[in-house]
Amino acid sequence: EYDRKWWKEAVVYQIYPKSFQDSNGDGIGDLNGILQRLDEIEALGINVIWLSPVYKSPNIDNGYDISDYREIHTDYGSMADMELLIKEAEKRNIKIIMDLVINHTSDQHPWFQASRDPKSPYRDYYYWHKSKNGGLPNNWTSFFGEKCWEYDALSDEYYLHLFAKEQPDLNYHSAKVLAEIKDIMRFWLDKGVAGFRCDVINIIYKSSLEDGKKKLILTGSEHYLSQEGNHAILRELRHDVLKGYDCFTVGETVFVTPEMGNALCAPEREELDMIFSFEHMETDQYIVKWFKKKFNSDTFAKVISKWQNTVDWNAIYFENHDQPRSVSRFGNDQKYWDKSSKLLATLLFTLKGTPFIYQGQEIGMTNFDYKDMSELRDIESFNIEKLARKLHIPKSYIWKMMKRCSRDNGRTPMQWTREKNAGFTDGTPWIQLNKNHIKINFQDQDHSSNSILNYYRKMIKLRAENHILIYGEYKLHKASKNIFIFSRQLNQDKITIILNFSIRTQTVNATGNVLVSNYDKQYFDGILLPYEAVVLKSKK
Ligand code: ISL
Ligand code: CA
Incomplete structure (x- = not known):
């Protein structure tokens, strides 16, 4: 038999609260908005919600810069709203996991403010260092295209930040820091949350602050990527906190190979339960995401x-x-928008692992239709634009980079209806909606049996009803000529998944009864239409 776990059988829905549903007309999504949409989430077949940060924060990086881990941002509501959300979700058998952002805090966090005084007991919560030879303490570079050190006049020293300068890194060489984090985790677990999505969790421990080997990106990273000390912290959190609760963790882990992935989430390691790996998401880029190459589905x-x-x-x-x-x-967001969205959904729910849907994905939301930088809101985009201008990259090319790569592509408000502001807000949205909400919206798809939304519902149900899609062994059959074929096997049963990632009609050799087809085929004759996805059932 296989190792059954509720979090393996679950489908998770990620909510980016700021862009999900506004309930009070201030243009910002909030907890009450989520509460109003719980029925829709339940009807999709969701078992777990991952809530991106809703803590108190100056929102320099939309909540990934926390100034109080035990408070809700007033934009999003109150702690009472949060408790109600947990309770109402539970009534629908939906668990909530929180975003645990512990590599860094906000520079407005009281710990950091106190630590600016060299004599403060909080001084060693962060990495404070004197300038070296008149320059910065080391040569590291940050994730957001800047230097990693910021000068603070109050203490005449520099502090380390791997992300924005408003996100100082916590120092895990101090036992006090880890003790604080454990308390924060218990605080939320005791409130009834079912675990955490752990932000950049494989870089929290810096083994040394020596200069790094000069690299195109992230100089210095060999001193903090998945270090032994990082593994030790994860085991300690598991042992001292998580083990006492019925919960799970998913780590956001950057720059990991499958082998490193195993070291972070194999069950016997007792560290994380699963990870978000990036390698498949990086197959369409050169070195950094800002330099895209053509998507190749075979590599993917x-x-x-x-x-x-x-x-x-x-x-x-x-x-x-x-x-x-x-x-x-x-996929293809023009002519084959419908078919390719469904093809990607087919893949999402038939691979082995816990599927995560990001809000709007279930209705096939597309990249933004913005015209220039003034419509963007993301600090990463701003920093990279600045850097690109410094490097004399032509303006038109910079905008092209933004259009394809900006994180704001995924942050346009949820498209609920075809009306003005798409039912997201009655006020002025904090970030512009995509005008295609007239064509792509939840309400229309809810009423159309053939919609992408209803395809998601069907796939989620199919997965829930067929343990082979959850626990079955994975086997690759073909990954060439834009055709991806794999199977799942359990006991005597076999399910074969056939995907055509192209606009060409192609033929393949495969037989079985059709379980799902994004062309509503009743039987399969080996001919694959553009972006066709078909799931076949047979005996081994
Ligand atoms: O977004 C990225 C590439 O554009 C990643 O490099 C990203 O910065 C990295 O995956 C870490 O992401 C997480 O931590 C960041 C935060 O800005 C992201 O939103 C979060 O998902 C810092 O907390
Ligand atoms: Ca609001």
Whole structure:
């Protein structure tokens, strides 16, 4: 028999609260808005909601810069609203996991403010260092295209920040920091949350602050990527906190190979339960995401396959709040918008692992239709634009980079209706809606049996009813000529998934009874239409 776990059988829905549903007309999504949409989430077949940060925060990085881990941002509501949301979700058998952002805090966090005084007991909560030879303490570079050190006049020293300068890194060499984090985790677990999505969790421990080997990106990263000390912290959190609760963790882990992935989430390691790996999301880029190459579905399929074969249980995802929309990226958001959205859904729910849907993905939302920088809101985009201008990259090319790669592609408000502001808000949205909400919206799709939304519902139901799609062994059959074929096997049963990632009609050799087809085929004759996806059932 296989190792049954509720979080393996679950389908997770990620909510980016700011862009999901506004309930009070201030243009910002909020907790009450989520509450109003719980029925829709339940009807989709969701078992777990991952809530992107709703804590108190100056929102320099939309909540990934926390100034109080035990308070709700007033934009989103109150702690009472949060408790009600947990309770109402539970009534619908939906659990909630929180975003745990512990690599850094906000520079407005009281710990950081106190730590600016060299004599403060909070001084060692962060990395404070003197200038070295008149320059910065080391040569590291940040995730957002800047230097990693910021000068603070109050203490005449620099502090480390791997992300924006408003996000100082916590120092895990201090036992006090880890003790604080454990308390914060218990605080939320005691409130009834069912676990955490752990932000950049494999870089929290810096083994040394020495200069790094000069690299095109992230100089210095060999001193903090998945260090032994990082593994030790994860085991300690598991042992001292998580073990006492019925919960799970999914780690956002950057720059990991399948082998490193195993070291982070194999069950016997007792660290994380699953991870978001990035390799498949990086198949359409050169070195950094800002330099895109043409999407190649064969490479994509091979990378996915490699992970399926190496890591026993992983998070399956094609979108989140940091990524452009999958249909615009891996599918075709024009003529084959419907078919390719459904093809990607077919893949999402038939791979081995826990599937994560990002809000709007279930209705095939696409990248933004903005015209210039003034419509963007993301700090990463602003910093990269600044850097690109400094490097004399032509303005028109910079805008092209933004259009394809900006994180705001995934942050346009949820398209609920065809009306003005798409039912997201009665006020002025904090970020512009995509004008295509007239064509792409929840309400229309809810009423159309053939919609992408109803295809998602069907696939989620199919997965829930067929343990073979959850626990079955994965096997690759073909990843070439834009055709991806794999199977899942359990006991005597076999399910074969056949995907045509192209606009060409192609033929393949496969037989079985049709379980699902994005062309509503009743039987399969080996001919694959553009972006066709078909799931066949047979005996081994
Ligand atoms: O978004 C990325 C690429 O554009 C990633 O490099 C991203 O910065 C990285 O995956 C870490 O992301 C997480 O931590 C960041 C935050 O800005 C992201 O929203 C979050 O998902 C810092 O907390
Ligand atoms: Ca609001």
